[in-house]
Amino acid sequence: MSYINNSLKILNTFNLKVNVYKVFIIKNLQKLCQLWEKYEKKCYPCLVLGEGSNVLFLNNFYGLIIFNRIKGIYIRESKKYWDLHVNSGENWHKLVKFTLKSKIYGLENLALIPGRVGSALIQNIGAYGSSIENFCKYVDVIDPISKKIKRFNNKDCQFKYRDSIFKHKNYKKYVIISVGLFLSKKWVPNLKYFSLKHLENYQITPQKIFNYICNIRKKRIPHPKIYGNAGSFFKNPCISLKQGFKLLQIFPNIPYTLQNNCIQLSAGWLINQCNFKKYLYKGVTVYSKQSLIILNKFNNSLGIDILNFAIKIYNTVGNKFDIWLEPEVRIIGNYGEINPLIYFKNKK
Structure with a gap:
């Protein structure tokens, strides 16, 4: 077990300057359970992460984060x-x-x-x-x-x-x-x-x-040490055959695949049609080579800036195509994970 300082800057791939009450790196199951039990008794929220590569911290985390290094x-x-x-x-x-x-x-x-x-x-x-x-x-x-x-x-x-x-x-x-x-x-x-x-x-x-x-x-995909990112921010949407064929009549160049009686579209293509590569919001933008990737371009943006940028994408794509993207990245608040789908729906 290793104790490190309370900054998560190098422990999340968005490179966000957020802090946590306690953070540990553990290498065995016994220590994981001991830490979890100890801090839950103190009513602190507990979160286990791998490399912080698919999470967006909106602000500081008021609990315990355990980074799992149990190997074998x-x-x-x-x-x-x-x-x-x-x-x-x-x-x-x-x-x-x-x-x-x-x-x-x-x-x-x-x-x-x-x-x-x-x-x-x-x-x-x-x-x-x-x-x-x-x-x-x-x-x-x-x-x-x-x-x-x-x-x-x-x-x-x-x-x-x-x-x-x-x-x-x-x-x-x-x-x-x-x-x-x-x-x-x-x-x-x-x-x-x-x-x-x-x-x-x-x-x-x-x-x-x-x-x-x-x-x-x-x-x-840019290396997160250069541009903070979590890879694909949104999932590729699956829509009904009826809606898909109707959309293809209007936009015949949409990349798609047929999947179990639905049509899966490229979220990156949908975002690209909304000109977000030219849009910069408080240091947040989309990657020039893949619009599905949201960048903390100067590595000094806040989590809430990235979230607001993603909500802007969500609403713009939704209003243009009547397709409402679902976030792939897990959103973490002060006390734990926030359901991203509900959060985005409330922002329409």
Whole structure:
């Protein structure tokens, strides 16, 4: 366990100058439970984070923040599968690199996604035609007060696009401690995402897909040490077939995919049509190479400035297209997480 100062400046990728009452980095489960129990008894709110890569702090946090560094990767194999048991404090990208080095393939499409394994499950991370739900066998969680451990199988987790049961109120009392992943020994490249299809013409390998995706992400997503950001701020919206085909008649160039009787649109394209690349609000703007990324451009903006900028995007896109974007980033207030959807709806 390490105690660090009360500033979260270097511990959130938006580079916001916010403080916290107490912040700890922990490396074992026993210490996590001890800290949680101690500060909850004092009526302080408690929050567990991985790398602060998908959160927006509106202001100072009046409680305890625990950064999870409980590590460990354990491998078993059967005739057809590799089974990995991974502790939640492992860095996600380093896990992907580890599997490739170990000749265990399948996670390469999820390369260079920031954060830790635990937060990856909460968010159901996904990229380039793949998501963690495709490989998740189970998730182990603990109630830090009762110290009871519970296992959720894949179906129990209720994975959806950038969503899982762990994002919902009744399950926030749990802390994810480990995940079971299964990866087939018979590797089949996942090239269904449109920007990967051209790779079908090459002698493709898992390492080549990994390298290609890393290069794309480095070009499209700015490093948070240069421009504070949390990657994609909004989810790509899914709308009904009726609304989608009607919209395509008016805007035939909208990028879209068909998904389970709905049409998923590119949120970045919608934002780009509203000229936000020319808009700067209190040091906040969208990234020139990807409008879905909101930047703390000079690393001196406030959390509320970023939120107000996002609300401006929400209303402008909604009024132009009648599509109301849903935030992907978790919004944190003085005492805990704020439901972003409700917050944005109240600002229409």
